[in-house]
Amino acid sequence: MENASTTLLHPNVGWLLLVLFGAGWIGLGIFWGRRAKSFDGFMLAGRNVGMALGTATAMATWVTSNTVMLAPVFALEKGIWGMIAYSTASFGLLLFAPLSARIRQLIPKGYTSGDFIRLRYGRLAWVLFLIITIVYSMAWLVSMGTAGGKLLQTLSGIPYINGMTMILFVCVVYTLFGGLYAVIGTDFIQSVIILIGVVLVGSLVLFKTGLTQVYQSIEIHQPSLINALMPVALLSLFNNMFFGFGEVFHNNVWWSRAFAMRKDVAPRAFFVSGLLWFPIPIAAGFIALSASALGINVIDPNTVGPLVASSVLGKTGAILVFIVVFCSLASSIDSLLAATSDLLVEDVGKKMLGAKDNEQSLRRISKLTICALGLLTWILCAREMNLLEILFLSGPLVASAIWPVIGGLYWKRANSMGAVLAMVIGSIIGLVAYYQLGWYTASLISAAISMSIMLLSILWSRNDFDWKRISETNG
Amino acid sequence: MHLAIPSVIVFLIVYGALIGAGVGVIVLLAMLWKDWKKGRLW
Numbered sequence: 392m393e394n395a396s397t398t399l400l401h402p403n404v405g406w407l408l409l410v411l412f413g414a415g416w417i418g419l420g421i422f423w424g425r426r427a428k429s430f431d432g433f434m435l436a437g438r439n440v441g442m443a444l445g446t447a448t449a450m451a452t453w454v455t456s457n458t459v460m461l462a463p464v465f466a467l468e469k470g471i472w473g474m475i476a477y478s479t480a481s482f483g484l485l486l487f488a489p490l491s492a493r494i495r496q497l498i499p500k501g502y503t504s505g506d507f508i509r510l511r512y513g514r515l516a517w518v519l520f521l522i523i524t525i526v527y528s529m530a531w532l533v534s535m536g537t538a539g540g541k542l543l544q545t546l547s548g549i550p551y552i553n554g555m556t557m558i559l560f561v562c563v564v565y566t567l568f569g570g571l572y573a574v575i576g577t578d579f580i581q582s583v584i585i586l587i588g589v590v591l592v593g594s595l596v597l598f599k600t601g602l603t604q605v606y607q608s609i610e611i612h613q614p615s616l617i618n619a620l621m622p623v624a625l626l627s628l629f630n631n632m633f634f635g636f637g638e639v640f641h642n643n644v645w646w647s648r649a650f651a652m653r654k655d656v657a658p659r660a661f662f663v664s665g666l667l668w669f670p671i672p673i674a675a676g677f678i679a680l681s682a683s684a685l686g687i688n689v690i691d692p693n694t695v696g697p698l699v700a701s702s703v704l705g706k707t708g709a710i711l712v713f714i715v716v717f718c719s720l721a722s723s724i725d726s727l728l729a730a731t732s733d734l735l736v737e738d739v740g741k742k743m744l745g746a747k748d749n750e751q752s753l754r755r756i757s758k759l760t761i762c763a764l765g766l767l768t769w770i771l772c773a774r775e776m777n778l779l780e781i782l783f784l785s786g787p788l789v790a791s792a793i794w795p796v797i798g799g800l801y802w803k804r805a806n807s808m809g810a811v812l813a814m815v816i817g818s819i820i821g822l823v824a825y826y827q828l829g830w831y832t833a834s835l836i837s838a839a840i841s842m843s844i845m846l847l848s849i850l851w852s853r854n855d856f857d858w859k860r861i862s863e864t865n866g
Numbered sequence: 867m868h869l870a871i872p873s874v875i876v877f878l879i880v881y882g883a884l885i886g887a888g889v890g891v892i893v894l895l896a897m898l899w900k901d902w903k904k905g906r907l908w
Binding site: 426436437439440441442443444446447450471475572579582583586587589590593594597602603606610614615617618619620653663666667669670671673674677 | 867868869870871873876877879880881882883884886887888890891893894895897898900901902906907908
C-alpha cells in the first residue's frame, strides 16, 4: 500500500474530494431522478433528450479512466502515432451518427441493441450477441472499478479496496435513484469538468516546457516516438479504430442513448460528441511526451500522466488529475450500470425468461439488477482480477459484431446464418490472432473476417427482409 | 526505417487538440444555453 509521503496527494485530501464529488453526484442524481415517473423515463430518460445533454452524455461515457490514463501510456510507448491511435476511437462515435438515425427510423420504440438483433436475426444470433455484449460490458465495468481503486491509491494513498468501493457505491446509488435521467444529467457536468481539466493541465505543461523543447528532447532521446513509419504504432492505429467501431456499434450503452435522444437530435449529437472526444487523448498523451523534456524519470508508465501534471503544477495538478479521473470513472460506470441492467431486464428478464410486463414490476427488477451488477462488479474488483486483459481480449469479439449490425440495419439480404457465422468465426480467428500475432492485430483481423463472411452471405442470400417486422413489433 | 514526423505537424496536432478541447467546452455550454432557453433540455 502507498503511504502519504510517496503519493501525490495526502489521503485526507483524496477522501475530501471523493466525499464532496460523491455527495454531489448522488444529490444531483436524486434531483434529476424525480423526473423518472415511468419505466420509459427511468430506462430512457423519456426518449426526449436534447442536443446539449445528448452530446455531453455520448462524449462523457466514451471518456473512461483509460482515455485519460492509458492515452499517455500509448504516447509514451508508441509516440505521436500512439496518441493519434487512441483518438481514432472517436471515429466509432462519428460513424454511429448515421446508424443512430437508421436505428430510430427502423425501431422507434426499441429499448436495447438486443431487441434489434432478436427481431432482425432471430434467437441464435441474439443469444450469441448477448454473450458477447455482456462479457464485454462486465469486463469494461470491472476494469473501470479496478482502475479507479488503483488510481485513487496511486494518487492519494487511499487504500485500493476503500477507493474502489466508494466509486462503485456512489455510481450505483445515483443510477439507482435517477436511472438514465441521473446518468445523463451528471454526464454533462462531468464532460465539462473533464474537458476543462485536460485543457488546463495540457496548456500549463505546454507553457512550462515549450513544444520545441519537447520535440528536440524526443528527437535526441527517443527518436522512435516521432517515427512516422513505426509499424506497431501504425497497426495499433487501425486496430484501435476497429475496436472502437465494434464497441460503439454493438453496445447497449450507445443504443440506449440513441433511443433516449429526440429523433432529430441523435445523429447530430453523436457526430458532435465524436468531434469533441477526438482531441482528449492527444491532449492527455502530450502530457506524457513532455516527461523526457522535464527530466522526469518514469518508472511506472501507468502513472506518467499524474506524475507530469504534479511535477509541473504541484498539488494543484494532482488535484486536477484526481478530479478528472473521478469524473471519467463515474461517467462510464453509471452508463454501463444503466445500459447493462436495461439489457438484462429487457432481453434476459422480459424476453428470455418472460418477466411480467408491468411498469412497477419492471422498475423494481431494474433497480435490483443495478444493485446486483454493482455487487458482482465489487466482488470481481475486490479479487483484483486483471480485467483489462479481458477487456482487450473482448476486442475481437466486439469487432466481429460490427458487420452483423451494419448489415442488419441497411441490407434486406443480411441473414441470420451470415450474422452467426460472422460473429463466431470472426471472434475465433481474432482471438487466435490476439495470441499468435499480438493484441494490435486482433480486432482488425476479426472485423475483416466478419465482414467477408457477412458480405458473402449477403451476395448468396435470397433473403428479402421486411423492415416492418422490426418497427411494428415496437421492441 | 526511420522517417521523423516534422515538428510543424506535431505543433499542429498538439495545439489543434488543446484548442479543439477548449472550443468543445464553449460548444457544450452554448448548446446547453440554447436548449435551456427553448425548454428543450430533456
